[in-house]
Amino acid sequence: MKTVMTMDFKEQLQNEVLRVEEILDEYLPAKENFQKIIMEAMEYSVKAGGKRIRPIPMQESFRMFGGVSKLVEPFMAGMEMLHTYSLVHDDLPAMDNDEYRRGRKTTHVVYGEAVGILAGDALLNYAYETAARAFDMADSEEMCQRVSKALRIFMKKAGIYGMIGGQTVDVMNEGKPVEQDMLDFIFRLKTGALLEASLMIGATLAGADETKVLVMEQIGSKVGLAFQIQDDILDVVGDEKVLGKPVLSDEKNRKTTYVSLHGMKQAQEDVEGYTKEAMLLLSNLKNSQAVCNTEFFENLLVMLIHRNK
Amino acid sequence: MKTVMTMDFKEQLQNEVLRVEEILDEYLPAKENFQKIIMEAMEYSVKAGGKRIRPIPMQESFRMFGGVSKLVEPFMAGMEMLHTYSLVHDDLPAMDNDEYRRGRKTTHVVYGEAVGILAGDALLNYAYETAARAFDMADSEEMCQRVSKALRIFMKKAGIYGMIGGQTVDVMNEGKPVEQDMLDFIFRLKTGALLEASLMIGATLAGADETKVLVMEQIGSKVGLAFQIQDDILDVVGDEKVLGKPVLSDEKNRKTTYVSLHGMKQAQEDVEGYTKEAMLLLSNLKNSQAVCNTEFFENLLVMLIHRNK
Numbered sequence: 001m002k003t004v005m006t007m008d009f010k011e012q013l014q015n016e017v018l019r020v021e022e023i024l025d026e027y028l029p030a031k032e033n034f035q036k037i038i039m040e041a042m043e044y045s046v047k048a049g050g051k052r053i054r055p056i057p058m059q060e061s062f063r064m065f066g067g068v069s070k071l072v073e074p075f076m077a078g079m080e081m082l083h084t085y086s087l088v089h090d091d092l093p094a095m096d097n098d099e100y101r102r103g104r105k106t107t108h109v110v111y112g113e114a115v116g117i118l119a120g121d122a123l124l125n126y127a128y129e130t131a132a133r134a135f136d137m138a139d140s141e142e143m144c145q146r147v148s149k150a151l152r153i154f155m156k157k158a159g160i161y162g163m164i165g166g167q168t169v170d171v172m173n174e175g176k177p178v179e180q181d182m183l184d185f186i187f188r189l190k191t192g193a194l195l196e197a198s199l200m201i202g203a204t205l206a207g208a209d210e211t212k213v214l215v216m217e218q219i220g221s222k223v224g225l226a227f228q229i230q231d232d233i234l235d236v237v238g239d240e241k242v243l244g245k246p247v248l249s250d251e252k253n254r255k256t257t258y259v260s261l262h263g264m265k266q267a268q269e270d271v272e273g274y275t276k277e278a279m280l281l282l283s284n285l286k287n288s289q290a291v292c293n294t295e296f297f298e299n300l301l302v303m304l305i306h307r308n309k
Numbered sequence: 310m311k312t313v314m315t316m317d318f319k320e321q322l323q324n325e326v327l328r329v330e331e332i333l334d335e336y337l338p339a340k341e342n343f344q345k346i347i348m349e350a351m352e353y354s355v356k357a358g359g360k361r362i363r364p365i366p367m368q369e370s371f372r373m374f375g376g377v378s379k380l381v382e383p384f385m386a387g388m389e390m391l392h393t394y395s396l397v398h399d400d401l402p403a404m405d406n407d408e409y410r411r412g413r414k415t416t417h418v419v420y421g422e423a424v425g426i427l428a429g430d431a432l433l434n435y436a437y438e439t440a441a442r443a444f445d446m447a448d449s450e451e452m453c454q455r456v457s458k459a460l461r462i463f464m465k466k467a468g469i470y471g472m473i474g475g476q477t478v479d480v481m482n483e484g485k486p487v488e489q490d491m492l493d494f495i496f497r498l499k500t501g502a503l504l505e506a507s508l509m510i511g512a513t514l515a516g517a518d519e520t521k522v523l524v525m526e527q528i529g530s531k532v533g534l535a536f537q538i539q540d541d542i543l544d545v546v547g548d549e550k551v552l553g554k555p556v557l558s559d560e561k562n563r564k565t566t567y568v569s570l571h572g573m574k575q576a577q578e579d580v581e582g583y584t585k586e587a588m589l590l591l592s593n594l595k596n597s598q599a600v601c602n603t604e605f606f607e608n609l610l611v612m613l614i615h616r617n618k
Contacts, residue, residue: 033474034478035477035478038473039469089426089430092426094421094422094423094426095423114480115480116403117401117404118473118477118480120430121394121430121433122469122477125469125473132457132460135454135457138457141450144453148441148447151441152438152441158434159435160348160351164347164427164430164431165342165343166344167427168346168424168431169344171423
């Protein structure tokens with residue numbers, strides 16, 4: 001299932017990415033006082049040149065359910081900060097021990113390991129401080145409840161029942177053969193959880209009811225799985241220069257991947273399968289409530305999966 | 310300024326500590342699924358035998374302003390989890406490199422460094438997840454706003470403008486001579502911030518107005534300073550066996566302390582001075598709103614400072 005990436009889509013995406021950069025600049029802390037270095041390390045980590053597309057599905061989910069205000073913006077900034085903290089801690093010597101990410105030195109290499117740990121902690125904490133600024137825009141019980149629900153989804157999907165849970169299982173099984181159910185668990189929690197959170201948060205802030213929020217979770221789960229399988233595929237066929245990390249790094253670490261478990265053909269079919277299922281759920285939702293055009297949203301999710309870089 | 314520790318006080322404190330243990334058991338996550346080890350490491354860290362008095366000032370502040378419900382309990386549990394995460398990360402090899410705490414092996418020694426990092430992250434995240442469960446008890450806009458305010462105080466005082474900020478400055482100046490203003494900054498943020506947060510959160514959840522919440526912040530700040538100066542004093546005169554950590558460990562690390570900057574006599578006078586100021590603020594508050602008996606609260610704060618273990 002390929003979606004045509006029209007000039008319109010690329011232009012709109014570029015605009016959205018620029019807007020995400022602006023939002024991040026607005027919400028990153030000023031670099032001041034005795035603890036200035038931690039703010040510098042946070043900014044260095046966040047600005048390490050990611051694609052900045054992570055907060056966009058959250059915004060699209062918000063828009064899809066009729067959201068028009070700036071309510072979603074502190075959560076978008078918080079999501080990017082939270083994602084960054086997980087990378088900073090993942091790169092530490094006791095974890096993946098990566099000295100470079102996206103061609104730049106990792107945070108602990110530049111600032112030392114102690115500040116690397118603290119900068120990760122700081123980004124995790126500040127992600128929630130930032131998202132919670134949405135309470136400033138909540139002037140009724142209904143809005144206060146929406147923000148609190150969104151915040152709790154964010155926390156749950158980032159924690160031991162989400163990303164941290166997935167990271168733990170991943171770390172504990174480094175270099176060991178892994179069964180399918182455990183690999184699914186790692187995929188679902190380590191990569192999928194934050195995407196699920198993004199789609200759920202957008203919908204919740206816009207006032208979608210619980211059932212629809214749960215459908216958004218399922219869409220996130222399926223896109224996340226497809227994304228992660230595609231990642232394993234790219235690790236085998238990708239071009240090192242394009243990806244910015246050594247190809248076959250998973251194989252080097254003797255890691256079980258979706259491709260090593262199921263073979264390349266099955267992996268590619270499953271990417272298509274999960275993508276289709278996600279698109280069907282999205283399309284049913286759209287029809288059930290006559291929402292605005294979701295073409296950009298669909299293109300975005302497919303692009304997330306079908307990337308080659 | 311010594312306060313008489315009556316049998317009543319000791320009994321009441323013991324009861325409150327038991328209640329804190331119960332609350333923690335209620336809020337710690339079940340140990341289940343593939344990521345079970347992270348829940349085990351969290352529990353091991355939290356149950357490492359602390360004095361469990363940290364959440365009690367929060368509860369007393371809540372009671373002082375008329376709070377009677379269970380609203381404060383998730384925040385009490387969250388505060389203990391957050392404090393624990395800071396210890397787990399502080400003990401890591403790249404930070405203080407401590408193998409023992411309170412006579413038990415530290416988390417990273419038992420579970421490995423990677424899980425040590427993840428368990429700290431998990432406790433930080435779960436501290437907020439836990440505190441946010443207070444939203445379940447917030448059934449009006451007023452209550453929703455109180456919980457959101459309390460949560461934001463918690464986050465701010467734990468982050469770069471609070472504890473993490475203090476830790477950063479502390480770590481960056483390890484082994485270097487430190488000026489008074491920087492030492493104050495470290496004391497205020499690294500140790501004081503969470504106590505300030507505790508008193509402010511209790512008051513906020515009970516519905517105290519902004520001015521009174523700010524007075525509670527000042528009380529926390531003064532008690533925190535006195536506590537930290539007393540810590541430096543104990544480091545010189547304390548008995549290793551009683552304290553459970555090597556005496557003169559700060560001197561070993563060539564660390565500037567309040568005692569090395571000002572001498573023992575001044576340090577002892579300042580402990581008394583800050584304690585008196587805090588008690589005066591508390592007493593004024595009590596008189597201004599005819600609140601219930603604060604004798605236990607006063608005894609508690611003085612005990613926090615005048616400990617010898």
